[in-house]
Every structure is written in C-alpha cells, then in structure tokens.
Amino acid sequence: MNHRKQGRDHAGKLGQELVQLAKMTAERFWAHRYINYHIKNWRVDKMSNDNVSIFKEIMGSYPTGVTILTTTDAEEKPCGLTVNSFASVSLDPNLVLWCIDRRSASLEAFEQSQGFVVHILAADQEELCWAFAGKDPDRFSKADWSLSKNNLPVISGSLGVLECKTVQQIDAGDHIIFLGEIIDIDKQDKEPMLYFRRDVGKIPTSWPAVVVH
Numbered sequence: 001m002n003h004r005k006q007g008r009d010h011a012g013k014l015g016q017e018l019v020q021l022a023k024m025t026a027e028r029f030w031a032h033r034y035i036n037y038h039i040k041n042w043r044v045d046k047m048s049n050d051n052v053s054i055f056k057e058i059m060g061s062y063p064t065g066v067t068i069l070t071t072t073d074a075e076e077k078p079c080g081l082t083v084n085s086f087a088s089v090s091l092d093p094n095l096v097l098w099c100i101d102r103r104s105a106s107l108e109a110f111e112q113s114q115g116f117v118v119h120i121l122a123a124d125q126e127e128l129c130w131a132f133a134g135k136d137p138d139r140f141s142k143a144d145w146s147l148s149k150n151n152l153p154v155i156s157g158s159l160g161v162l163e164c165k166t167v168q169q170i171d172a173g174d175h176i177i178f179l180g181e182i183i184d185i186d187k188q189d190k191e192p193m194l195y196f197r198r199d200v201g202k203i204p205t206s207w208p209a210v211v212v213h
C-alpha cells in the first residue's frame with residue numbers, strides 16, 4: 001500500500017516537472033522568435049553628418065598600432081599602404097584581418113594576389129609610415145625590402161612580420177575586409193609605433209610595462 005502511494009507521488013512530481021520544462025521551453029522558443037523578428041525588422045538610418053563627425057572623433061581617439069600591408073601586383077611589382085584597421089581574429093587557425101578603402105590604388109593588387117604581408121611597425125619607422133600613407137607610387141624606394149620565399153615583399157626593421165595566405169575577401173561598405181591565415185612569422189625585439197589623433201608616437205615611458213633601453 002505504502003509502495004503504491006510512494007509510486008503515485010513520484011509519478012505526480014515527475015509529471016509536474018515535465019509540465020514546467022515544457023512551459024520553459026515554449027517561453028524560450030517564443031522569446032527567441034520575438035527577438036529575431038524585431039532584429040530582422042530593425043531600420044538603420046544613415047548617420048547624420050554631425051554623427052559621422054563624432055564617429056570620426058571617437059575613432060581618432062581610439063589608439064592603435066600601425067602596420068604596413070604589402071603584396072605584389074600582376075607584374076610582380078611590390079605594392080603597399082599604411083593600415084591601422086589590422087586585428088587578430090583567431091588562434092586556431094591563425095587568422096588576422098584588415099580593411100582596405102575601395103579607392104585605394106593598391107586594391108586591385110591585393111584582390112588578385114594569393115597573399116599579403118602585415119608589418120607591425122616599430123616606433124623608429126615613422127618615415128616609412130608616412131611614405132606608405134601618401135600618394136607617391138615610388139614608396140618602396142624608401143624601404144629596405146626583399147621578396148620572401150612565398151614571393152611576397154617583406155620590409156625590414158619592423159617589430160613583427162606576418163606573411164599570410166588570403167582566405168576571404170568580404171564586402172564591407174566603402175571598404176573590403178581581407179582575412180588571412182598566417183603562413184610565416186618573424187619578430188624583432190623593438191618598441192611598437194602608436195597612432196592617436198592623427199599622429200604617431202611611441203609608448204610613453206610612464207606606461208607601467210615599458211623598459212627604457
């Protein structure tokens with residue numbers, strides 16, 4: 001008798017738990033549908049000129065490192081430009097990204113090439129930074145460079161060199177995002193160059209981890 005009562009109690013509890021679980025699942029399902037519906041129907045208005053200026057000011061106040069991106073064009077000539085949109089993406093596989101303006105004279109070379117090189121600039125490479133940010137097509141004459149075994153132009157003297165195979169090109173408004181997988185890597189013991197409010201510099205000596213050489 002006791003056993004039967006215990007069995008009934010147990011089944012009753014189990015039933016209640018199942019009903020609760022079903023309720024929770026249904027609630028989550030509808031919440032998910034509701035959120036997705038609203039995200040799909042979001043309207044994103046073009047930013048006003050004032051907000052574009054604020055966006056530029058914010059991004060200008062966002063300190064970054066500085067890189068030079070290089071590749072070779074169809075005639076095997078070196079091409080490159082100064083870039084601060086570089087970011088690391090993934091460790092496994094080892095992926096990095098950067099963005100290029102559609103108006104860039106080097107765009108076609110990067111689009112057609114199988115790979116690119118990211119040079120993480122050292123603080124003493126200011127002249128190169130501005131040479132590769134200007135319009136002079138002869139910018140490589142200011143650099144000490146050579147072709148790597150992957151047939152990519154490598155500039156010497158930077159803090160880090162990442163040779164990459166292009167794995168994806170993604171349309172992103174007035175820019176194109178290049179995603180690359182690292183195929184060769186090199187590092188030198190140097191201080192990085194920083195970019196902040198349209199100027200470049202080195203890490204302040206007051207920075208906690210800076211060892212003054």
Ligand SMILES: Cc1cc2nc3c(=O)[nH]c(=O)nc-3n(C[C@H](O)[C@H](O)[C@H](O)COP(=O)(O)O)c2cc1C
Nearest residue numbers: 081082083084085099100101104105106133134195
């Ligand atoms: C610090 C700094 C960062 C820059 N970052 C980028 C960038 O991420 N992408 C880009 O397309 N241009 C960037 N530029 C602008 C290009 O370097 C510049 O427009 C260059 O003249 C392009 O050369 P090209 O037209 O011969 O390719 C940057 C310039 C500077 C000074």
